[in-house]
Every structure is written in structure tokens, then in C-alpha cells.
Amino acid sequence: MPVALRASACTSLPGQHLISAVAEQMFGFKTTSWELGRQRSVIELDTPVVTAEQLQALEDSVNEKIRDRVPVTVRELAADDPEVETVRSRGLPDDHAGPVRVVDIEGIDSNLCCGTHVSNLSDLQVIKLLGVEKGKKNKTNLVFLVGNRVLKSIEQSHSTEKALTSLLKNGPGEHVEAVKRLQSSVKLLQKVQEQLGKVGCHYFLGGFCFFLKCFFIHPYRKEGDSEFMNIIANEIGTEETLLFLTVGDEKEAGLFLLAGPVEAVENLGPRVAELLGGKGAGKRGRFQGKAAKMSRRGEVQALLQEFISNQSPGA
Template sequence: MAFQCQRECYLKEFVTSVVSCSPAELKREINGKKETLKGFNVKLQDTILFPEGGGQPDDHGLIGDVQALRVTRQGPDAIHFVCSSLEKGQEVLVKVDWERRFDHMQQHSGQHLITALAETMFGYKTTSWELGRQRSTIELDTPCVKPAQLQELEEAINEKIRAHVPVTVQLLSIDDPAVEKVRSRGLPDDHAGPIRIIDIEGIDANMCCGTHVSNLGHLQMIKLLGTEKGKKNKTNLIFLAGNRVLKYAEKSFSTERSLVSLLKTGPDEHVEAVDKLQKSAKLLQKTNLSLLRDMAVLIAQSFKNDPQRGNFFSFYKKEGDNEFMNIIANEINTEETLVFLTVGEEKGPGLFLLAGPSQTVTEMGPRVLELLQGKGAGKNGRFQGKANNMARRGEVEALLQQHCKQPTRGEE
């Protein structure tokens, strides 16, 4: 069957009744964390909330005063997941999240238009597409799209939008001869009811279950952002349609103003200014690394020249890396001296190196790792890794000093 959302895509509210309500669970991921919600699956007599399908995400909205968190299709039925139960036979007012719905309509109709013209103009067929949260992607069956073709395609697309071409919906029986003439990637195995055709007058006719604009003029505009290399000799075409173009322009202008303030240059000079900063930063980094290497050698030599030196040496420096620590350890005879080196935040994360007689390092390495709450490994008289709690560095030094029975410590 065709749902009310498919028959009247612009309908924002709809009164219907509850057919069934059964306990259910919803698994979802928010900010990288997976969670399982307990709730109910609700089936309505009809719905204006679109169930996920055809590359289009589901609608959000309200059923009465209950939030519909997910809408999926099971055969001919739309299943709404909610956190509160609804009474069977209850009459409810369903409201769709219109901003989300209209955004999906613009992106989906935009995809149909781009797909049709890319094939007509260049013979590039669409093999799949994704309606993303911020931008959408069409996978084209071609290894590349030339910049001139991209510009020509974008001009043709927006010309059709300015022409206010009508978009209509037809419902055909599966045995209708007209079905054979429309573009399609095939029907799902659980398809039920009539075939739904989205017809962009004179441009494209395509099987589709999604919600669409009624006129290309409602797309406002389409911006082709560019292409990326796809899989198996395919190209991913990235685009924005409608309100997303306006939001993109607003965000870009805000970024531009921030860069003007930071770089003290006009927008046309931003690339040059950033390039100069990057080159300057690389030079400073190179100089800094050279100084750290020289410093590491001097630190080791200072210890070796100290007549009061013992068989234990500890050193901490906030700035440094693994190379810095290894240079110090290489300069000191670690076959006779136990060396404990650390770099990083004084009471936060950092790096450590324990070097010395193999038996001592093998014995003390895991204990150092435990105190610093870190991760690491060792072999051949060296044990090194990452530390999560450098605040306990003093405890490690005391432990190692006790082991060596002769404390000697250097620190900057």
C-alpha cells in the first residue's frame, strides 16, 4: 500500500487510529555510544511518518504527545517505535517534523534530477546513493568526472529548477506495461501493493518509495561540491540541495570572517597566508627537534661527567618525544645504569622510557607501567610506552631508587 506520507508529501498533520501496540526494543548509537531502549512498536491505520527506505532516512514526529523515535517498514506496514504505550483503537493526531521531512524531500528529488541528467548528458549511470546528515552522495558508474562536465551538469540542473518543472506521483499495478519503461534498480523482496513512479516531467520517470517535492522549483538550488574516488572504478558525486545550500553558505561566510580576523588578510589571500604559516611552522618544528636532540646529548653528557653519579638516573621534561628519550638512553651506558625518562604533561598523559640492565628492566617494567596506568612493552633492556597518570612519576622514581640502593636524580 502507499502510505499517506507518500500520497500527500506536504501533509504536516494527520488524524488516524492505533491498530496495535506491542513491547519492543530499539538499538541505536548516539555520539559513538550504543544503547538499547525499551519501548513499543506501534502500527497505525495509516501514517504521514515515512518509514526508512529507498535510500531515504525515516521521518521523526509525534503520535499524540509521544515522540516517534524510529519508523521502519515491514511488508505493507509502517512500524513506529515509541517509549510510551498507546491504546489499541485510540484516535491520535500524528505530526511530522517538517524541517527534517522537507530537507529529505529536497535531497531525494535533487538526487533524481542529478541522476537523470548525468545519465542523459554523459551516460553516467547511478549505482547507489546516500542521503547524509550534512551532504549527500551519488555513486556514478564512471572512474572520473571532469571539472568541465561537473560545471555543465550543475548549470543544466539549476536551469531545470528555474523552469519550475512539475513532479508527479503515479501508482501503477505491477503488471502495467508502463512499469517496464521507467528507470529502476529493482523492487525489494517484501514489496507489496502498487508500483510508485516519481515522474519529473520530460526528464525522468523512476520507481521510488520516498517523499518528493511537487515541483523542481521547490528545490531552490543545487550545488555540486565535487567528486571523490569511489570503489571499483566508480566516482562519488557530492551535492547539496535547497536549504542545505543556504546553511552551507552561511557557515562558509562565518568561517571566512573568523579567518579574516585570525589571519589579518582578506578572503582572497587566505590560502597564501595559511601556506606561509604552514611553512613557518614546519621550519620552527625542525629547529625545535634539532635543539631537543642537542639538549638530549648534553643532558646525558652532564650525567656522565658527574663524579658523584650513581647507577640510577631520572629525568623529566614536558616537551619531548620518544626520540628525545632514546638519545639520552643511547648516550648513557645503560648496561650499568638504570635510566627512567618521562616527557609530557606533569600530572596528565605522557611517554616514558625505562632502560638499563635487562634483568632489572624486565622485573621493574611492569611495575612502572602499573603505577603510571599506561600501556607499553619492552625487550633487550628497554621498556617504554604511554603513561596516563604522570602525577605518580615520583612514586616510580622512589621505587627505582630503592631498587638501585643509590638515589641520584636530575630534573629540569
Template sequence: MAFACQRDSYAREFSTVVASCSPAEVKTDVNGKKGILKGFHVVLKDTLLFPEGGGQPDDRGFLNDIPVLQVTRQGPDAVHFVQMPLNLDSEVHVTLDWGRRFDHMQQHSGQHLITAIADLMFGFKTTSWELGRQRSTIELDTPEVIPEQVEAIEQTVNEKIRQHIPVIVRVVSVDDPEVEKVRSRGLPDDHAGPVRIIDIEGIDANMCCGTHVSNLSHLQVIKILGTEKGKKNKTNLLFLAGNRVLKYVERSYTVEKALTSLLKNGPDEHVEAVEKMQKSVKLLQKTNLNLLRDLAVLTAQNFKSRADRGPLFSLHRKDGDNEFMNIVTSEIGTEETLIFLTVGDEKTSGLFLLAGPSELVEKLGPRVAELLEGKGAGKRGRFQGKANRMSRRPEVEVLLREALAGWQPTEE
């Protein structure tokens, strides 16, 4: 059967009855952290909340005052995941997150329109699509779509929107001859019941389970952002429909205002100003790098010229890098001196280098990494790596001085 959300995609609330409720767990992924959420799977006699399918994400809403966190399709049923149980045969009032639904309707119907026009005008077949959180992607079975073709598709789809063309949902039996005539990538293996056909009058007829606008005018506008190279000689077309276009314009204007204030010029001059800044930054970086190299040489020479220099040279420099440490080490030499260098934050993370007689470095390197709560590796009298607790440098220095005090070089 078709769910209530498929029979009337504009309905925002209705009442139904609980058909089943059972304990369940779902996997979660919040900001890259995976977990398990415990709750209940609820099946209703009918539902206003669309289960994920056809490239369209699932709806959100409430069963009474209980938030629905996920809706999936299992055969003919829509399964709602909630965190409170509902009694069997009890009546529930279903309310819909309309903002999320209408956004999905605009993007999904927009995809159908773009797909149809791309095929009609240039023979580009759609092989898949993704309704993203900020923008959507249509994968076209062609290695290239030139800018003139993108412009022609965008212009044509917006002309169709301005023509107020109806979008009609028809339901036919699975053995109806019309099923063979409409565009489709095939029915799911677990499909049951009649077939829904989304008919953009005079443009396209396509089998689809998703929710759609009833008239192309409800799409408001479509903006094709551009294309990207896809996989296996395919091209990805990026687009926005409806309210997403308005939000995109608002975000773009906010960025434009901020850049105007920072760069002290008009929007038409932003790119030129940023390019000049990039050239200046590269020149400064090159100058700083040269100065840092010179400083490394002077630091080493200063140590070597001291009459009271000891067997240990230890130095931390916040703005140094690996090259700085390597230059200092090479200039001082490691035959008679144990060198401990660090760069980065004085308290937390950075880089370290321990260099000197091979047998000492081989013995002390792993212990230095352990004290700094970092990792490293080495060979031929050098051990270097990353430190996560630079505040423990004094402890490393104590370790090194104690090791030097009791060390006698091995005679060859």
C-alpha cells in the same frame, strides 16, 4: 497501499487509529557507544511518517505527545518505535517534524534530477546514493568525471529548477507495462501492492517509495561540491540541495570571517597566508627538534660529568619525545646505570623508557608499566611504552632504588 506521507508529502499532521502495539527493543549508537533501547512497536492504520527506504532516512514526529524515535518498513506496514504504549484501536494524532522531512524531500528529488541529467548528458548511470546528514553522495558508474562535466551537470539541473518543472507521483499496478519502461534498480523482495512512479515531467520517470517535492522550483538550488574516487572504478559525486546550500554558505561565511580576523587579511589572501604559516611552523618544528636533540646530549653529558652520580638516572621532560629519551640513553650508556625517563604530562599520560642492565630491565619493566597504568614492551636492556598515570613516577623511583640496593650483577 501507499501511506499518507506518500500520497501527500506536504501534509504535516493527521489522525488515524492504532492497529497494533507490542513490546520491542532497538539497537542504538550514540557517539560510538552501542546500547539497547526498550519500548514499543506501533503499527497505525495509516501513517504520515515515512519509514526508511529508497536511500531516504525515516521521519521523526509525534503520536499524540509521544516522540517517535524510529520508523521502519516491515512488508506493507510502517512500524513506529516509541517508549510509551498505545491502546489498540485508540485514535492518535500524528504530527511531523517538517524541517527534517522537507530537507529529505529536497535532497531526494535533487538526487533524481542529478541522476537523470548525468545519464542524459554523459551516459553516467547511478548505481547507489546516500542521503547524508550534511551532504549527499551519488555513486556514478564511471571511473572519472572531469570538472567540465561537473560544471555542465550543475548548470543544467539549476536551469531545470528555474523552469518550474512539475514532479508528478503516479501509482500503477505492478503488472502495468509502464513499470518495464521506467528507470529502476528493482523492487524489494517484500514489496506488496501498487508501484509508485516519480515523474519529473519530460526528464525522468523512476520507481521510488520516497517523499518528493511537487515542483523542481521547491529545490531552490543545487550545488555540486565535487567528486571523489569511488570503489571499483566508480565516482562519487557530492551535492547539496535547497536549504542545505543556504546553511553551507552561512557556515562558510562564518569561517571566512573568523579567518579574516585571525589572519589579518582578506578572503582572497587566506590560502597564501596559511601556506606561509605552515612553512614557518615546519621551520620552527625543525629548529625545536634540533634544540631538543642538543639538550638530550647536554643532559647526558652533565650527568656523566658528576662525581657523585649514582646508579640511577631519572628524568621527566614535558616537551620531550621518544628520540629525546633514546639519545639520552645512548649518551649515558646502560652498562652501569639504570635509566628511567618519561615525557608528556606530569600527571596523566605520556611515554616512558626504562633502560639498563638487561636482567634488571627484564624484571622491572612490566612492574614499571603496571605502576604507571600503562603498557609496554622491550628487549636487549630497554623497556618502553605508554603511561596513563604519570603522577606515580615517585613510586617507580622508589621501586627502582630498592631493586638497585639489593642487586648484584650476574657474573659471566
């Protein structure tokens, strides 16, 4: 066994004894197996469910016993000693010979065990129950850390927190919401790519002139928002392109975006909003707002086509 794992076993093993004993005393949850992992340890409990309240009560109780500095002693009994029957055990192998080793946590547990133990529960420092996972049929896996593993976990979590704070440009309390927003943006971009990749997803209308081209886009899906339209505008590019986008139901209110050269957008934006019976605002070549009359998009198209025609050489 590696040295680091052996050192962890010295605290994780008695920690498991303590957790198993208290879980059975408090809730009747019997331990059917356990695993000493390289990063974390797991106890298999003979119960289909462990509630959050039970988990917290169990963690509070075992840490209270650690603070109480309960002694841990090791003794040997003859295999045929009647007291062996009173000790918590999974049973002895059929070929066992010689005395058996009993580990006592004073007033809490007596267990057959051949592993390395501490002399006092205070040596465990602290126990952290990380949570529960679904186990085998009607079983629950309880994940836990003991002693130095808890400190290492805190150190690792703090390092991760610092890295996320730097990447997300916000505090730890806002990390989850920031990641949710990023996930939403990714899904939105995937929608955009899907829509732009299908001929039937939208239509492009309008002519081209030597200096400027004009696109009219109305996605076939009703859902969408301002961010959705801005992503499309960014993908297409609007330095030399006049782009008109809408999202929403044809018969109801929706949203619109006019993007393109700054002078053109400043000139056309308010007129587009007026035609759509809506309001909007803009800056730096983007004018967007709400539209009450989505059915009048054709009139906007005519306005923009007229503008394009007037920009054409020789017009």
C-alpha cells in the same frame, strides 16, 4: 526520522532524481546508490572519473531545469503494467504486492520511488555540486546539496571566512596564502627544534664573560633563510647574548645574522659583513645580510671573541 532531516529529504530526494537522470542523459553515468546524509548527500556513479568540466556542465544543466519550473507528478501503476519496465528503477522486491508508485519529472525522468517529493522543480531552489570523491572500485561519489542546505552552507562558510579574516588579519582572497605561510613557519620551527635538540646539528664556540656570553652557530643543514635564523635568535634570546648565525654552503654564498645588545651589534655588524665579503643592514640589535665568503666565518669568530675578551672585567 528527525524533523530537520525529513525536511531536507523533501528536496534532497527529488534533487537526487534530477541529478541522476541528467548525469545519465549527458554522460551515460548511471547511479548505483545514494545516501541522504545529515549535512550533505552523496550519489554513487558508475564511472571511475568525473572531470571538473563535466561536473560544472551537470550543475549548470540541473539548475537550468529548476529555473524552467518543470512539473513533478506522482502516479501509481499496477505491478504487471508493461510501462513499469520503461521506468528507471533498481527493481522491485520479490515479495512486493500491490501497485507501484512512479515519480515523473516532466520530460526528464520517470522513477519508481516511495519517498516524499515536491510538485515542481522550482521548489528545490538551487542545487550545488560540491565535488567528487573516490568511491568503490571504478565508482565515483558525487557530493551535493539542495535547497535550504545550500543556504546553510553559504552561511557557515561566511562565518568561517569572517573568523579567518579576524585571525589572519587579511582578506578572504589571501587566506590560503596566509595559512601556507603559517604552515611553512611551523615546519621551520620544527627544524629549529630538531637542530637545537641534537648535539651534532650545530656547534657552539666562544667564551663566556661575567656580563655577556657569545654563541657561534652554523646549522649542519645547507637550507635555511633569514626567518630560520631569527627564530633561533628568538628562542635563545639576545638581550645579554651575542649570537652569530649562518646558513648556506661553506664553499658558496650564504646568509648571516648577528644579534645581541644594540651597541655591540651596531659596532660589530658592518665589520662582520666586511669579513664575509657581503652586505647587510640592521636595527634594534639585529644585523643580517648576505655573505659571499662563508669560509671566513672563523675570522668572524676571532673578531667576536676578541670583543668578548675586551668586555670581561679586568680585561
